[in-house]
Amino acid sequence: MAESEAWLELSGVTKQFGGLTAVEDVALRLDSGDRRGILGPNGAGKTTLFHLITGVLPVTSGQVRMFGQDVTGWTTHNRVALGMARTFQITSLFPKLSVMDNVILAVQGLRKMKMVMFKPLSSYPEVFEKTEMLLKQAGFWEMRDTEVRNLSHGEQRQLEIVLALASDPKVLLLDEPSAGLATGESHEMAEFLKSLDPKIAILIIEHDLDVIFEVASHISVLHYGKVLVEGPAEEIRVNEQVKEIYLGQG
Amino acid sequence: MGNNNQRRRILIVLGVFVALGIVTPFLDSFMQALVTEILIFGILAMSLDILLGFTGLASLGHGAYFGVASYASAIVMTKADWTWTYGIYTWASSSGLGIFYLFIFGIIVAIAFSAFFGFLAIRATGVYFLMITLSLAMVIWGLAYRWSAVTEGDNGINVPGRPSLLGISLDNDITFFYFALAVFLICLGILYVVVQSPFGRTLVGIREREERMEMLGYNVWLHKYLAFIIAGTFGGVAGVMWTLFNLFVSPPDVELITSAEALFMVALGGPATLIGPVIGSAIIRTLQQFISIYVERWPLILGAIYIMTIMLSRLYGVDGILGFASKLRSSTAAASNSQD
Numbered sequence: 097m098a099e100s101e102a103w104l105e106l107s108g109v110t111k112q113f114g115g116l117t118a119v120e121d122v123a124l125r126l127d128s129g130d131r132r133g134i135l136g137p138n139g140a141g142k143t144t145l146f147h148l149i150t151g152v153l154p155v156t157s158g159q160v161r162m163f164g165q166d167v168t169g170w171t172t173h174n175r176v177a178l179g180m181a182r183t184f185q186i187t188s189l190f191p192k193l194s195v196m197d198n199v200i201l202a203v204q205g206l207r208k209m210k211m212v213m214f215k216p217l218s219s220y221p222e223v224f225e226k227t228e229m230l231l232k233q234a235g236f237w238e239m240r241d242t243e244v245r246n247l248s249h250g251e252q253r254q255l256e257i258v259l260a261l262a263s264d265p266k267v268l269l270l271d272e273p274s275a276g277l278a279t280g281e282s283h284e285m286a287e288f289l290k291s292l293d294p295k296i297a298i299l300i301i302e303h304d305l306d307v308i309f310e311v312a313s314h315i316s317v318l319h320y321g322k323v324l325v326e327g328p329a330e331e332i333r334v335n336e337q338v339k340e341i342y343l344g345q346g
Numbered sequence: 347m348g349n350n351n352q353r354r355r356i357l358i359v360l361g362v363f364v365a366l367g368i369v370t371p372f373l374d375s376f377m378q379a380l381v382t383e384i385l386i387f388g389i390l391a392m393s394l395d396i397l398l399g400f401t402g403l404a405s406l407g408h409g410a411y412f413g414v415a416s417y418a419s420a421i422v423m424t425k426a427d428w429t430w431t432y433g434i435y436t437w438a439s440s441s442g443l444g445i446f447y448l449f450i451f452g453i454i455v456a457i458a459f460s461a462f463f464g465f466l467a468i469r470a471t472g473v474y475f476l477m478i479t480l481s482l483a484m485v486i487w488g489l490a491y492r493w494s495a496v497t498e499g500d501n502g503i504n505v506p507g508r509p510s511l512l513g514i515s516l517d518n519d520i521t522f523f524y525f526a527l528a529v530f531l532i533c534l535g536i537l538y539v540v541v542q543s544p545f546g547r548t549l550v551g552i553r554e555r556e557e558r559m560e561m562l563g564y565n566v567w568l569h570k571y572l573a574f575i576i577a578g579t580f581g582g583v584a585g586v587m588w589t590l591f592n593l594f595v596s597p598p599d600v601e602l603i604t605s606a607e608a609l610f611m612v613a614l615g616g617p618a619t620l621i622g623p624v625i626g627s628a629i630i631r632t633l634q635q636f637i638s639i640y641v642e643r644w645p646l647i648l649g650a651i652y653i654m655t656i657m658l659s660r661l662y663g664v665d666g667i668l669g670f671a672s673k674l675r676s677s678t679a680a681a682s683n684s685q686d
Contacts, residue, residue, distance in 0.1 A: 150561065152557070152560075171560075172560045173560055173563050173564055173565050173566070176560075176563035177563055181561070184558070188555055188557065188558045188561075189555065189558070190550075190551055190554035190555050190558070191555075192554060193550065193551075193554060197547070200547065201547060201548065201551045201559070201562060202562050204544055204547075205559075205562035205563035205564055206562075206563045209544050210544050210545065210548055210564065211544075211545055212543055212544050212545055213539075213540050213543045213545045213546070213576075214539055214540070214543060215539075215543055215544075216542045216543060217542065217543060217544050217546075217547055220544065259558075259562065263562065263563060
């Protein structure tokens with residue numbers, strides 16, 4: 097892989113819904129080990145941007161590249177196969193399945209055996225080993241048989257991330273991991289995010305300023321679909337424009 | 347974990363069918379025919395369960411694959427001037443293999459139709475999926491009704507008799523019952539393996555949260571499409587069995603009512619359980635036979651039961667009879683636990 101090929105690179109990414117421009121001319125680059133945050137008020141186009149990166153929505157114009165390949169027209173599952181993973185702002189687990197079954201589905205997502213019809217799942221011990229490892233790592237092993245809908249909100253938010261990590265992604269997109277968490281839980285979440293493999297490239301959307309400044313080293317501020325400012329986290333923290341957007345003025 | 351439970355359930359189910367195999371010869375011919383019919387519609391209902399119960403796709407056109415396979419096998423047995431079907435069939439029959447040819451031919455036709463119809467229907471979800479499958483099934487009904495050169499139209503196709511199975515005559519009701527039981531158990535076995543397989547689990551994932559599955563790297567469309575074809579295939583097996591059982595196929599067999607009944611069997615018995623839809627089949631076919639003796643408009647009673655099923659499942663949050671049974675069991679278990 098050439099030095100110049102970014103793990104994830106957006107250029108001129110634009111999305112219009114009829115007359116409304118939700119995301120406008122966004123450029124972004126993510127390399128191994130990057131911790132980049134996206135800040136912005138409600139309706140700034142953050143989640144839409146994630147939909148464009150993951151291919152849930154087609155871009156109106158612009159380009160999405162992964163590891164030097166143009167993936168702009170690719171389906172979501174093909175991008176995932178290339179090493180992308182994502183969590184959802186609104187918890188998006190399999191509520192009626194057990195914690196274990198949730199993670200198993202995530203683990204077999206990129207394995208060829210997912211298409212096997214005439215052998216029981218139990219004949220794939222490597223899937224169970226991986227699942228066990230993930231569950232133990234995240235402290236879910238004791239509750240593996242619990243149905244996910246019976247978990248607390250905080251546990252569900254954490255399981256969101258476990259599912260995303262199951263495919264050993266290189267590029268991880270986190271959509272407000274601390275949404276709906278209490279302050280203490282948010283802090284735990286930030287600690288958990290900081291403990292992730294340092295080689296992974298992470299793009300994180302977050303409303304909780306404490307979390308984003310703790311996790312991200314570089315921040316882009318999105319406002320009405322455009323990147324208003326970007327820079328190192330310390331600069332963004334003291335940026336007048338950002339304060340204005342977030343704290344409002346008169 | 348749960349393995350003992352699973353084994354016990356399999357043993358119970360097998361025990362029931364062994365008992366059925368022992369008891370049925372002692373029943374009168376009316377009841378023997380009813381049991382056979384239940385098994386055949388059980389195959390149809392189980393196949394639909396793959397779609398409705400496991401994948402969460404409500405198809406209102408499952409009668410189509412039942413119908414095309416049913417017609418295909420009837421045509422193979424009767425169209426004497428079609429050498430490439432009748433010729434092969436009679437040649438195969440002379441060595442006792444005719445019945446296999448019927449199944450292979452019927453299944454291929456069912457796969458072809460479900461592959462084509464599935465291709466048209468799978469992109470849609472919910473009510474739209476239901477409407478598309480319904481209208482595609484109506485196309486099949488239209489063909490059965492209007493294409494009289496092949497289907498004999500309104501008159502239907504009379505089949506002279508059953509081919510032998512490797513020399514064993516199936517004309518006797520009781521031998522045919524055992525044959526139906528064997529085919530049923532093979533279908534149940536295959537479908538059980540499929541739903542326990544990694545692929546089967548992905549269908550449940552799709553039912554629970556489709557967008558997440560896509561984000562985990564699954565080609566959701568492909569999985570749904572394959573599920574559709576699997577369901578069509580086994581619907582086709584039921585169709586061939588129906589022709590062999592009834593020795594007559596006519597447009598009412600592929601009507602909307604067949605599709606709706608199959609859907610109802612799944613909902614009544616308990617979706618995503620495979621065996622639940624068979625219980626549904628037993629209840630509905632039995633009611634149909636007995637109530638229609640006393641009441642002319644038996645679908646009214648069926649409708650009332652249907653409404654009750656839906657209301658009860660809404661009120662108590664359980665799915666069908668099996669769902670109700672497992673809820674009862676878990677609540678008694680909880681009660682006895684709390685006494686300890």
